Amino acid sequence: MLLLNPGPVTLTERVRRSLTQPDLCHREGEFFDLQDEARERLLATYALDPVEWSAVLMTASGTGAVESMLAALVPESGRLLVVENGVYGERIAEICAQYRLAYARTAGPWMKPLDLDAIRSYLDVPSGKARFTHMAVVHHETTTGRLNDLRPLGQLCRAHGMNLLVDGVSSFGAEALDFTDSSLLAVAATANKCLHGVPGASFVIVRRSALAQATRRTYYLDLGRLSRLQDQRDTPFTPAVHAYYGLVEALREFAEQGGRLARYRHYAALAEQVRSGLAALGVESALPAGQWSVVLRAYRLPPGLSYATLHDGLKAEGFVIYAGQGDLSQTLFRISTMGNLTSADMDRFLKCFSRLLR
Numbered sequence: 001m002l003l004l005n006p007g008p009v010t011l012t013e014r015v016r017r018s019l020t021q022p023d024l025c026h027r028e029g030e031f032f033d034l035q036d037e038a039r040e041r042l043l044a045t046y047a048l049d050p051v052e053w054s055a056v057l058m059t060a061s062g063t064g065a066v067e068s069m070l071a072a073l074v075p076e077s078g079r080l081l082v083v084e085n086g087v088y089g090e091r092i093a094e095i096c097a098q099y100r101l102a103y104a105r106t107a108g109p110w111m112k113p114l115d116l117d118a119i120r121s122y123l124d125v126p127s128g129k130a131r132f133t134h135m136a137v138v139h140h141e142t143t144t145g146r147l148n149d150l151r152p153l154g155q156l157c158r159a160h161g162m163n164l165l166v167d168g169v170s171s172f173g174a175e176a177l178d179f180t181d182s183s184l185l186a187v188a189a190t191a192n193k194c195l196h197g198v199p200g201a202s203f204v205i206v207r208r209s210a211l212a213q214a215t216r217r218t219y220y221l222d223l224g225r226l227s228r229l230q231d232q233r234d235t236p237f238t239p240a241v242h243a244y245y246g247l248v249e250a251l252r253e254f255a256e257q258g259g260r261l262a263r264y265r266h267y268a269a270l271a272e273q274v275r276s277g278l279a280a281l282g283v284e285s286a287l288p289a290g291q292w293s294v295v296l297r298a299y300r301l302p303p304g305l306s307y308a309t310l311h312d313g314l315k316a317e318g319f320v321i322y323a324g325q326g327d328l329s330q331t332l333f334r335i336s337t338m339g340n341l342t343s344a345d346m347d348r349f350l351k352c353f354s355r356l357l358r
Contacts, residue, residue, distance in 0.1 A: 015249050137150070271292075
């Protein structure tokens with residue numbers, strides 16, 4: 001079965017075999033060697049300086065990493081602006097409400113780019129009013145496959161003396177992230193998407209200067225404690241050891257295959273193959289060219305074909321696709337090109353799709 005959903009992904013045999021390595025106690029030196037290698041390789045993904053940046057590992061899904069980032073890096077005196085245009089932006093706001101963070105949200109239509117004028121209106125507050133200290137946004141909003149442009153948000157943050165927190169769960173390892181942007185404080189991500197690891201290991205890439213001032217709102221997901229102990233070759237809890245095995249092997253494979261740029265180009269080629277093949281069958285992309293990611297794209301359901309029929313027909317042929325979310329479930333379906341997928345796989349997928357249409 002080939003997974004065309006936005007994570008978990010179809011694994012390579014090499015990563016799958018890594019999960020069968022010997023059982024390992026998380027208090028032994030061998031585990032800390034594994035943890036150190038994972039952290040070093042995660043920083044190397046974007047050529048980051050370990051003096052300035054830390055890769056903080058945790059046993060959680062990507063949402064756990066986002067929650068840890070928000071809970072630790074928005075101080076008690078801080079105020080966060082949540083920028084939304086999809087389900088995962090809404091999830092950031094829900095996390096903020098759960099922790100009773102001081103926040104406001106600027107929510108735009110899911111099928112539209114971020115409204116920079118609306119965001120500016122929140123930031124340009126009269127003198128004497130509470131100002132925002134942080135902004136949070138989803139980089140790749142898999143609700144629609146939209147890649148939100150972080151550059152103008154970074155410019156706004158720098159102009160207003162704010163810090164930027166990024167949900168990079170489904171973009172880290174493939175799409176470009178500008179870690180030279182002085183406003184960028186942290187990026188939360190996970191092993192089981194563009195890095196081709198397995199669920200259970202997630203991480204936050206965070207400036208060390210921010211960790212020194214991290215707030216302790218949560219126990220298990222305490223980002224500051226996790227980072228401090230990992231720097232000491234320690235861990236506060238029992239991690240998902242075999243998920244770490246898988247992450248390290250996936251990162252080794254990632255580097256050997258050419259790193260982030262090679263992965264980006266591979267995804268882009270597969271995504272364009274799918275887009276052009278579906279367009280030839282009369283299936284429209286949900287977003288205009290230039291607004292989508294290379295990781296996942298959304299398409300409009302052909303007239304007279306329900307998602308359930310499409311999903312079940314493709315699954316019978318060995319492909320798992322993904323429905324639209326919320327109100328979009330009746331009109332869209334989504335195809336991801338993450339994981340151990342080839343051009344030949346996409347060619348077979350398109351042939352199966354064509355047969356279903358007939």
